[in-house]
Amino acid sequence: MTVSVLPPLAAKARGAAHPDGTPCACTAAVTLADRPDATVVRHADVVAKAHAPGTDRAGLDARLAVAARLPDVFVPPLGTAPLTLGDRLATLWPYGTPVDPHTPDAAPWEAAGTLLARLHRTPTAGPVTATLRAAPAPPPMRxxxxxxxxxxxxxxxxxxxxxxxxxxxxxxxxxxxxxxxxxxxxxxxxxxxxxxxxxxxxxxxxxxxxxxxxxxxxxxxxxxxxxxxxxxxxxxxxxxxxxxxxxxxxxxxxxxxxxxxxxxxxxxxxxxxxxxxxxxxxxxxxxxxxxxxxxxxxxxxxxxxxxxxxxxxxxxxxxxxxxx
Known part of the structure; x- marks a missing residue:
C-alpha cells in the first residue's frame, strides 16, 4: 500500500511557516499538486514540495545551490539541503503569486525572456569567497x-x-x-x-x-x-x-x-x-x-x-x- 506523502509534507510546511511554534490561526494546508512525480502543498507563506521518488540527492543539492545563488532569477529555497520524507526528498520555498490564467493579455512574456537571458549568461561554476564555498557543479539539464x-x-x-x-x-x-x-x-x-x-x-x-x-x-x-x-x-x-x-x-x-x-x-x-x-x-x-x-x-x-x-x-x- 502506498502511503500518502501529503500529511508529513503539510506538517513540514506548517513548521516552516511557524518556526517559533506559536499556535496557528491560519487555514489548513492547501494541496497545489499531487502527481506521481511531485506533490506540492502550501501553508501560509510557505510551499513544500515532495520530489519524485528516486530523485538523486546530489543533483537536487546542486540545483538548490544554483537557485540560492541567483535570487534575481529564482525564488530562493528556504534552506539549501533537502528534507527526507520516507523514500522522498522534499524542499521548502516561499510562496509566490502565480500567473493569472484568466488574464492572458497580462502574461509576463517580457519577464520570462529577461529571466532566461540572466540564467543563460550565468557562469556554470558557483562563486568562491571567504564565507562561501564553491557550489557543487550543476548536473545536465533534464x-x-x-x-x-x-x-x-x-x-x-x-x-x-x-x-x-x-x-x-x-x-x-x-x-x-x-x-x-x-x-x-x-x-x-x-x-x-x-x-x-x-x-x-x-x-x-x-x-x-x-x-x-x-x-x-x-x-x-x-x-x-x-x-x-x-x-x-x-x-x-x-x-x-x-x-x-x-x-x-x-x-x-x-x-x-x-x-x-x-x-x-x-x-x-x-x-x-x-x-x-x-x-x-x-x-x-x-x-x-x-x-x-x-x-x-x-x-x-x-x-x-x-x-x-x-x-x-x-x-x-x-x-x-x-x-x-
Whole structure:
C-alpha cells in the first residue's frame, strides 16, 4: 500500500511557516499538486514540495545551490539541503503569486525572456569567497530526458489502445538528433538552463506583487539554452501562441543578451531542433491523456499532432553545431 506523502509534507510546511511554534490561526494546508512525480502543498507563506521518488540527492543539492545563488532569477529555497520524507526528498520555498490564467493579455512574456537571458549568461561554476564555498557543479539539464519520458508514456498507452494520432508523433520524435531525444550528451558549450519553461514556472516574489521569478528546479542544469525557448517557439510555430506574444518574449530575451539565439536576424536555425522536440513531447502527452480518458483529441492536441505530421528531418544546415 502506498502511503500518502501529503500529511508529513503539510506538517513540514506548517513548521516552516511557524518556526517559533506559536499556535496557528491560519487555514489548513492547501494541496497545489499531487502527481506521481511531485506533490506540492502550501501553508501560509510557505510551499513544500515532495520530489519524485528516486530523485538523486546530489543533483537536487546542486540545483538548490544554483537557485540560492541567483535570487534575481529564482525564488530562493528556504534552506539549501533537502528534507527526507520516507523514500522522498522534499524542499521548502516561499510562496509566490502565480500567473493569472484568466488574464492572458497580462502574461509576463517580457519577464520570462529577461529571466532566461540572466540564467543563460550565468557562469556554470558557483562563486568562491571567504564565507562561501564553491557550489557543487550543476548536473545536465533534464529537458531531453523529460521529453523522452513523454514518448515512453505514449508508447505504453499504445499497448492497450491504438490511435491514428500516434504515428506522426513517433516519426517526428525518431527524426530528431540523438541529443534532443536524451540518447546522447547535449552539445556544448555548457550553459545553465531551466529545462522546463512555461508560464506556470513564473511567480511574483515576494507575494503578492514582487518582481517575477522562476520556480521549479527539478530539470535545471547545464545544456543547450535554446531548449528553454523551445516551448513558446513550438506553440508559435503551431499557431497556438499569437505572434505578438512570441515577439515580446523573443525581443526581451535578445535585449537582455540571451545567448541561445543571435541578437538579430532569423532565430530559427538555433530553435528548430528544440522546438521540434517540444512539439513531439507535448503532442505525446496530449495523445496519451486522450487514450487514457478514451476521448478524442481537443483542438490544441490536434494542432500539435498536425505539426508533427508536417515535420521532416531537420536539414543539417539548420542546426549548426548540433550533431545528428
Amino acid at each position: 529537458g531531453p530526458l523529460k521529453a523522452a519520458r513523454a514518448l515512453t508514456r505514449l508508447r505504453t498507452a499504445l499497448t492497450t489502445a491504438g490511435t491514428p494520432a500516434a504515428p506522426p508523433v513517433l516519426r517526428a520524435w525518431a527524426a530528431l538528433p540523438a541529443w534532443a531525444r536524451g540518447a546522447a550528451p547535449m552539445p556544448g558549450p555548457a550553459t545553465l538552463c531551466h529545462g522546463d519553461v512555461h508560464l506556470g514556472q513564473l511567480v511574483r516574489h515576494p507575494a503578492p506583487d514582487g518582481p517575477w521569478r522562476l520556480i521549479d528546479v527539478d530539470d535545471l542544469g547545464v545544456g543547450v539554452p535554446a531548449w528553454d525557448l523551445a516551448r513558446p517557439a513550438a506553440w508559435y510555430a503551431c499557431g497556438l501562441l499569437p505572434p505578438d506574444e512570441w515577439t515580446r518574449f523573443l525581443t526581451a530575451y535578445r535585449a537582455a543578451g540571451g545567448p541561445a539565439v543571435p541578437g538579430h536576424g532569423d532565430p530559427w536555425p538555433a530553435l528548430d531542433v528544440p522546438a521540434r522536440a517540444l512539439t513531439a513531447q507535448t503532442a505525446a502527452v496530449a495523445v496519451a491523456k486522450a487514450l487514457a480518458a478514451d476521448r478524442p483529441l481537443d483542438e490544441v492536441a490536434a494542432a500539435l499532432v498536425d505539426a508533427c505530421a508536417r515535420m521532416e528531418r531537420a536539414p543539417a544546415e539548420l542546426t549548426p553545431g548540433f550533431p545528428t
